[in-house]
Amino acid sequence: MRNNGLADMNExxxxxxxxxxxxxxxxxxxxFEDAVAGLSHELLSVKPDDLxxxxxxxVEHIRIAQWDMLEFSRDANHQSPKWPDDYWPKEAAPADEEAWNKALAQIKSDREEFIELLRSGDIYKALEHGDGQSILHEALQIADHNSYHTAEIILIRRLLKAWK
Structure with a gap:
């Protein structure tokens, strides 16, 4: 006979x-790291073919949205940015290389912090301050959102002849 507690924990x-x-x-x-690796600063602001x-x-949209989902998941007092205006930067290029590197670093660190949330609690329980969302829901939403926009980055790189 199976021990349900151990089986449930393993699952x-x-x-x-x-x-x-x-x-x-x-x-x-x-x-995502593959998609942004080795990009020249000049390519970061190009919008090919009327995209x-x-x-x-x-990248900045991924950073802002992922940060928002992380903060929403762990802070009942978090105030999300205004949709859609505050989720999309108006500038086509980062201010400088430091801004680019900071955005990439935050995407990585926020992802790591969200992974810690996954490991530390009940992923199924509805967040008390949400509308039924759970850590599981937010994990799937982050993964879906980031993969969608990562594919767009790769598409732009292909159009610019800057992909593998």
Whole structure:
């Protein structure tokens, strides 16, 4: 006879591991880090073929949205930015290389902090300050959102002949 407590814990750990893989990317898809690796500063502001966003705007949008979902998940008093205006930068390029590097570093650190949330609590329980959202919901939303926009970054790089 199976010990349900151990089986449930094993299944929970498998789910957490799979969610982490989903958040970090890879497997059959390029990671966010792959998508932004080796970009020249000049390419960050280009909007090819009348596309509405530059690579910088997509990266900054990923940073802002992921930060918002992280903060929403851990802070009942968090105030989200105004949608959509505050989620999309107006500038097509970062102010400088430091702004670019800070955005990339924050995306990575916020992802790592969210992964710690996954490991530390009940991922199924509705957040008390939400409308039914859970850590599981937010994990799936972050993964979906980031992968969607990572693909857009790769598409822009392909159009600019700056992809593998």
């Amino acid at each position: 929970h750990n498998i789910l957490i591991d799979e969610l982490i893989k989903l958040l970090e990317g890879g497997s059959a898809h390029a990671t 509405p966003y530059s690579i910088w705007q997509l």
